[in-house]
Amino acid sequence: MIKYMQSRNKGGIHIENYEIKLEKIKHLIESEDRTQLKEIFKKVLNLKIKEIAYDKKLKLDNISEYEFELVKVKATLYTNETVEMYLKMVKNTKIKESIFCYWCTIYEEELEKNKENDDIGMVINKVLISELNKKKYYQNIFLEIENNKSGILETGTEVNFLEIQKYIKDNLNYYGNLNKYFSEDEDDVLLVGIKMKRKNVH
Numbered sequence: 001m002i003k004y005m006q007s008r009n010k011g012g013i014h015i016e017n018y019e020i021k022l023e024k025i026k027h028l029i030e031s032e033d034r035t036q037l038k039e040i041f042k043k044v045l046n047l048k049i050k051e052i053a054y055d056k057k058l059k060l061d062n063i064s065e066y067e068f069e070l071v072k073v074k075a076t077l078y079t080n081e082t083v084e085m086y087l088k089m090v091k092n093t094k095i096k097e098s099i100f101c102y103w104c105t106i107y108e109e110e111l112e113k114n115k116e117n118d119d120i121g122m123v124i125n126k127v128l129i130s131e132l133n134k135k136k137y138y139q140n141i142f143l144e145i146e147n148n149k150s151g152i153l154e155t156g157t158e159v160n161f162l163e164i165q166k167y168i169k170d171n172l173n174y175y176g177n178l179n180k181y182f183s184e185d186e187d188d189v190l191l192v193g194i195k196m197k198r199k200n201v202h
Contacts, residue, residue, distance in 0.1 A: 021089040085194050
């Protein structure tokens with residue numbers, strides 16, 4: 001299950017539960033330190049964000065085996081395009097499960113938005129998943145609905161797994177202040193989901 005049931009100490013390292021990790025991300029987005037996070041997104045993910053604001057927490061409801069929740073934010077790019085983004089600290093060893101839960105969560109959100117559309121129930125044929133692309137400090141993948149004629153998730157979604165703690169550690173003089181927002185668990189990576197399709201950016 002993608003959840004720590006409680007805070008605990010393991011080998012002298014404090015392991016935080018997932019609610020605390022979500023609250024820290026929410027607090028970061030609502031603080032002035034979000035400027036530094038935007039810089040990291042630009043430098044590592046080539047994601048150029050002008051403004052970013054907290055929207056809500058989004059929980060996966062329909063699959064009881066998993067406890068999974070995302071921080072949803074609204075981002076305005078320098079192109080003036082507004083995109084929906086989703087953030088969560090996940091285990092590097094649980095990336096496959098995280099991709100599955102992430103997709104199910106944003107798909108549930110889209111179904112809820114479009115619940116009055118009678119055609120939505122016939123949407124899913126197959127979810128197309130790209131190869132996992134590995135780069136320095138992150139890896140990413142792209143998901144989209146095959147032969148999508150529904151109007152939901154039309155752009156597909158990009159999912160990045162950012163080694164945020166490693167990047168901060170390697171750039172401590174610039175971003176050391178962000179350490180307080182992320183756990184000490186070195187197996188944690190920051191899931192950065194974006195509802196958009198970018199071309200030739202990585």
